[in-house]
Amino acid sequence: xxxxxxxxxxxxxxxxxxxxxxxxxxxxxxxxxxxxxxxxxxxxxxxxxxxxxxxxxxxxxxxxxxxxxxxxxxxxxxxxxxxxxxxxxxxxxxxxxxxxxxxxxxxxxxxxxxxxxxxxxxxxxxxxxxxxxxxxxxxxxxxxxxxxxxxxxxxxxxxxxxxxxxxxxxxxxxxxxxxxxxxxxxxxxxxxxxxxxxxxxxxxxxxxxxxxxxxxxxxxxxxxxxxxxxxxxxxxxxxxxxxxxxxxxxxxxxxxxxxxxxxxxxxxxxxxxxxxxxxxxxxxxxxxxxxxxxxxxxxxxxxxxxxxxxxxxxxxxxxxxxxxxxxxxxxxxxxxxxxxxxxxxxxxxxxxxxxxxxxxxxxxxxxxxxxxxxxxxxxxxxxxxxxxxxxxxxxxxxxxxxxxxxxxxxxxxxxxxxxxxxxxxxxxxxxxxxxxxxxxxxxxxxxxxxxxxxxxxxxxxxxxxxxxxxxxxxxxxxxxxxxxxxxxxxxxxxxxxxxxxxxxxxxxxxxxxxxxxxxxxxxxxxxxxxxxxxxxxxxxxxxxxxxxxxxxxxxxxxxxxxxxxxxxxxxxxxxxxxxxxxxxxxxxxxxxxxxxxxxxxxxxxxxxxxxxxxxxxxxxxxxxxxxxxxxxxxxxxxxxxxxxxxxxxxxxxxxxxxxxxxxxxxxxxxxxxxxxxxxxxxxxxxxxxxxxxxxxxxxxxxxxxxxxxxxxxxxxxxxxxxxxxxxxxxxxxxxxxxxxxxxxxxxxxxxxxxxxxxxxxxxx
Amino acid sequence: xxxxxxxxxxxxxxxxxxxxxxxxxxxxxxxxxxxxxxxxxxxxxxxxxxxxxxxxxxxxxxxxxxxxxxxxxxxxxxxxxxxxxxxxxxxxxxxxxxxxxxxxxxxxxxxxxxxxxxxxxxxxxxxxxxxxxxxxxxxxxxxxxxxxxxxxxxxxxxxxxxxxxxxxxxxxxxxxxxxxxxxxxxxxxxxxxxxxxxxxxxxxxxxxxxx
Numbered sequence: 001x002x003x004x005x006x007x008x009x010x011x012x013x014x015x016x017x018x019x020x021x022x023x024x025x026x027x028x029x030x031x032x033x034x035x036x037x038x039x040x041x042x043x044x045x046x047x048x049x050x051x052x053x054x055x056x057x058x059x060x061x062x063x064x065x066x067x068x069x070x071x072x073x074x075x076x077x078x079x080x081x082x083x084x085x086x087x088x089x090x091x092x093x094x095x096x097x098x099x100x101x102x103x104x105x106x107x108x109x110x111x112x113x114x115x116x117x118x119x120x121x122x123x124x125x126x127x128x129x130x131x132x133x134x135x136x137x138x139x140x141x142x143x144x145x146x147x148x149x150x151x152x153x154x155x156x157x158x159x160x161x162x163x164x165x166x167x168x169x170x171x172x173x174x175x176x177x178x179x180x181x182x183x184x185x186x187x188x189x190x191x192x193x194x195x196x197x198x199x200x201x202x203x204x205x206x207x208x209x210x211x212x213x214x215x216x217x218x219x220x221x222x223x224x225x226x227x228x229x230x231x232x233x234x235x236x237x238x239x240x241x242x243x244x245x246x247x248x249x250x251x252x253x254x255x256x257x258x259x260x261x262x263x264x265x266x267x268x269x270x271x272x273x274x275x276x277x278x279x280x281x282x283x284x285x286x287x288x289x290x291x292x293x294x295x296x297x298x299x300x301x302x303x304x305x306x307x308x309x310x311x312x313x314x315x316x317x318x319x320x321x322x323x324x325x326x327x328x329x330x331x332x333x334x335x336x337x338x339x340x341x342x343x344x345x346x347x348x349x350x351x352x353x354x355x356x357x358x359x360x361x362x363x364x365x366x367x368x369x370x371x372x373x374x375x376x377x378x379x380x381x382x383x384x385x386x387x388x389x390x391x392x393x394x395x396x397x398x399x400x401x402x403x404x405x406x407x408x409x410x411x412x413x414x415x416x417x418x419x420x421x422x423x424x425x426x427x428x429x430x431x432x433x434x435x436x437x438x439x440x441x442x443x444x445x446x447x448x449x450x451x452x453x454x455x456x457x458x459x460x461x462x463x464x465x466x467x468x469x470x471x472x473x474x475x476x477x478x479x480x481x482x483x484x485x486x487x488x489x490x491x492x493x494x495x496x497x498x499x500x501x502x503x504x505x506x507x508x509x510x511x512x513x514x515x516x517x518x519x520x521x522x523x524x525x526x527x528x529x530x531x532x533x534x535x536x537x538x539x540x541x542x543x544x545x546x547x548x549x550x551x552x553x554x555x556x557x558x559x560x561x562x563x564x565x566x567x568x569x570x571x572x573x574x575x576x577x578x579x580x581x582x583x584x585x586x587x588x589x590x591x592x593x594x595x596x597x598x599x600x601x602x603x604x605x606x607x608x609x610x611x612x613x614x615x616x617x618x619x620x621x622x623x624x625x626x627x628x629x630x631x632x633x634x635x636x637x638x639x640x641x642x643x644x645x646x647x648x649x650x651x652x653x654x655x656x657x658x659x660x661x662x663x664x665x666x667x668x669x670x671x672x673x674x675x676x677x678x679x680x681x682x683x684x685x686x687x688x689x690x691x692x693x694x695x696x697x698x699x700x701x702x703x704x705x706x707x708x709x710x711x712x713x714x715x716x717x718x719x720x721x722x723x724x725x726x727x728x729x730x731x732x733x734x735x736x737x738x739x740x741x742x743x744x745x746x747x748x749x750x751x752x753x754x755x756x757x758x759x760x761x762x763x764x
Numbered sequence: 765x766x767x768x769x770x771x772x773x774x775x776x777x778x779x780x781x782x783x784x785x786x787x788x789x790x791x792x793x794x795x796x797x798x799x800x801x802x803x804x805x806x807x808x809x810x811x812x813x814x815x816x817x818x819x820x821x822x823x824x825x826x827x828x829x830x831x832x833x834x835x836x837x838x839x840x841x842x843x844x845x846x847x848x849x850x851x852x853x854x855x856x857x858x859x860x861x862x863x864x865x866x867x868x869x870x871x872x873x874x875x876x877x878x879x880x881x882x883x884x885x886x887x888x889x890x891x892x893x894x895x896x897x898x899x900x901x902x903x904x905x906x907x908x909x910x911x912x913x914x915x916x917x918x919x920x921x922x923x924x925x926x927x928x929x930x931x932x933x934x935x936x937x938x939x940x941x942x943x944x945x946x947x948x949x950x951x952x953x954x955x956x957x958x959x960x961x962x963x964x965x966x967x968x969x970x971x972x973x974x975x
């Protein structure tokens with residue numbers, strides 16, 4: 001009795017601590033709710049530095065929206081859009097300053113001998129061709145580069161260089177002064193808008209998304225134009241709405257069905273109130289732990305966390321049924337009868353999740369922490385608080401339920417007699433499925449995408465129109481700026497050598513490395529000494545003495561008229577060195593279009609430690625594939641642990657049967673899922689981990705208590721409630737969530753049938 | 765930035781197209797009315813002499829060549845002296861060919877090319893969108909002042925002057941532009957003198973290049 005009070009005191013103290021901590025963290029904590037799918041990805045990778053470089057280069061794109069307008073009245077529609085955008089505080093138009101040609105040529109003039117276009121370079125030792133090149137520029141219908149540079153750079157090498165380089169940088173046309181793109185003979189006016197807040201900010205995203213969509217519709221109707229738009233903002237808003245709906249709908253449905261079940265079985269509100277209390281405590285524990293361990297809580301974590309209800313209610317049912325079947329005295333004496341299997345069940349479940357805590361996939365780690373601490377809170381409450389409710393042993397399971405359970409038990413008893421055959425059949429069937437059913441894994445990023453079809457279709461149309469789908473981006477990094485420019489040239493030279501027809505957009509032309517400028521200078525100087533420019537200079541009657549080499553440095557370039565354009569391609573990012581000091585690194589990106597890179601070239605870029613192909617979707621799929629493989633290994637380990645624990649605890653024969661029941665239910669769930677959805681993904685495997693956690697609870701209870709009515713009823717209620725909770729997830733719009741729900745559902749049905757017939761003890 | 769270059773080239777080509785059009789020019793009509801009254805021709809062929817006057821050079825740079833136009837195909841501007849080069853304006857865009865390197869498509873030509881084609885088909889609305897039309901002190905001359913801000917940073921005006929001539933046997937005596945002057949902001953200017961021959965159909969070779 002004393003120890004009972006002591007544990008109650010301990011329970012109250014720890015509950016108070018958790019409450020204080022939880023409320024403190026909820027109000028004053030630094031946690032943030034996340035919807036960005038990419039934030040689910042592991043922070044460690046083979047090349048974390050490249051990831052940092054990618055983030056530095058492309059994170060601003062999360063803040064941007066693209067709007068395309070086409071139709072006869074596109075100009076007036078564009079004006080209406082610009083006017084409306086000016087009125088919205090959270091968004092603004094992105095307009096790049098376009099320096100004048102005079103500004104550009106004046107800036108490059110002091111360095112005019114450091115620049116040679118490819119055509120000049122190819123003909124630098126051919127006097128006649130150089131003259132021909134010069135003449136062709138001079139007679140061109142109108143060439144502003146020649147007009148601007150002839151007086152100060154009369155070899156016209158700078159005019160040709162700037163013309164060729166700036167032409168490569170151009171991608172957008174102008175229609176009546178508005179940037180435009182022509183796609184399939186249709187002109188689209190192009191607007192880039194920037195958010196003045198983080199694109200993943202949930203509330204603001206939802207509000208602004210609604211406002212903008214209303215505005216877009218208004219523009220379409222007023223001017224009879226087609227308006228396409230894309231941006232993370234809309235996905236964030238849609239995902240948030242989707243997740244919020246699912247959490248509230250699924251949560252409510254799960255709770256309602258479980259409560260109905262309790263009322264139906266016990267015909268009393270007390271178990272309902274107690275269950276709600278335990279579920280609330282468990283949820284509070286789980287959330288507090290997540291707030292403690294993670295700064296950002298992903299919305300998808302909370303969707304998965306609904307599963308806590310399913311397991312917590314198991315604990316409640318076992319306790320209700322057990323307490324209801326014994327006297328208060330017996331309860332005090334033989335408390336271990338219920339506590340032992342509950343603790344054992346908790347340990348195995350928590351162990352399963354424990355492995356996931358260290359997963360670099362943030363979602364897994366968050367779900368695992370939430371579940372472990374949530375279950376711990378539930379266990380404390382069930383073991384310490386529930387036995388104190390004296391009235392609990394007054395209510396009994398209704399007689400009709402008892403009768404039904406006894407009938408089921410007698411049926412299961414018959415199965416028990418032939419259980420060896422049943423298990424052999426199950427094992428053979430699984431083996432046949434394993435060898436005959438080709439396992440197809442799907443690691444596509446779209447599994448995580450809950451955006452509606454119309455938004456994805458619109459996104460695709462925008463990408464197609466602006467030619468984004470045909471573009472390959474390459475990220476280049478280096479320790480310092482000059483090395484960065486040299487690395488960039490190395491990559492571009494390689495592409496030009498292997499696939500000369502590809503179009504390359506980069507800042508390499510605007511700012512060659514000092515090494516390359518020196519090389520151009522050397523070649524021009526050598527050609528000058530050889531007299532290759534005499535004839536063409538004579539044509540203009542001008543002189544152009546070559547002065548000592550003066551490089552155009554990075555720092556000087558960034559003070560020039562093209563720095564704002566170049567900044568779109570460049571970024572610097574800090575990196576922490578092993579000694580703890582922080583060093584600044586540099587990165588840039590190159591855009592390749594006009595065809596796909598060959599496999600050899602792709603491999604060369606990937607193997608080069610300073611460059612990487614930028615494809616976030618592909619990266620995510622690779623990560624999912626990697627963790628799916630890891631998870632398979634983890635499941636293998638879990639199967640071994642389950643086998644060892646059960647065999648050591650219950651002996652070879654009983655342990656083996658319990659193991660076969662547990663593992664078979666997991667495999668049945670997996671194979672059936674593949675048959676139903678056509679493939680398997682990481683979320684099916686995650687579901688198997690949960691099945692193992694639930695299955696081990698069921699087999700332990702049957703092994704401990706035997707196939708008797710109170711165990712059967714408790715497990716039936718557990719299974720039914722879990723099936724109701726997880727079954728709901730099958731209706732989620734996110735493929736990841738519905739895959740999870742389906743597999744768990746099948747697994748529960750399988751273990752519900754296999755666990756009782758594997759029990760070593762019969763009724764007593 | 766190269767859009768400016770492309771724009772200049774094509775604006776000039778546009779003005780060349782204009783000069784193939786028949787005009788009921790009359791002194792009492794405004795320049796806009798003159799342009800609005802243009803009627804397209806289907807085929808034209810001729811020669812040109814171009815003189816480029818640079819502020820820093822004492823003598824102009826002279827080049828000469830041929831010009832060919834067919835409404836449904838496009839326009840070929842071919843320089844024969846001092847070197848051979850071609851510029852082709854087709855439905856698919858603007859291309860340059862120096863006879864040595866592969867034919868190069870001049871990027872960013874879509875919008876202007878479509879404006880060009882609209883003009884060829886008699887869509888004067890497009891011309892009026894791109895330029896402001898102003899009359900000059902000279903008889904039979906008009907100035908095209910670019911509306912585009914970037915273009916106006918480089919070009920002051922394109923001056924088009926016409927004379928009366930008969931393009932081919934199927935048409936009446938028309939007002940045909942025979943002189944084009946491109947006035948650059950820098951003070952440089954390009955003068956082009958055109959001479960059209962009577963032609964009913966373009967040669968197969970030229971048609972093939974434009975296709």
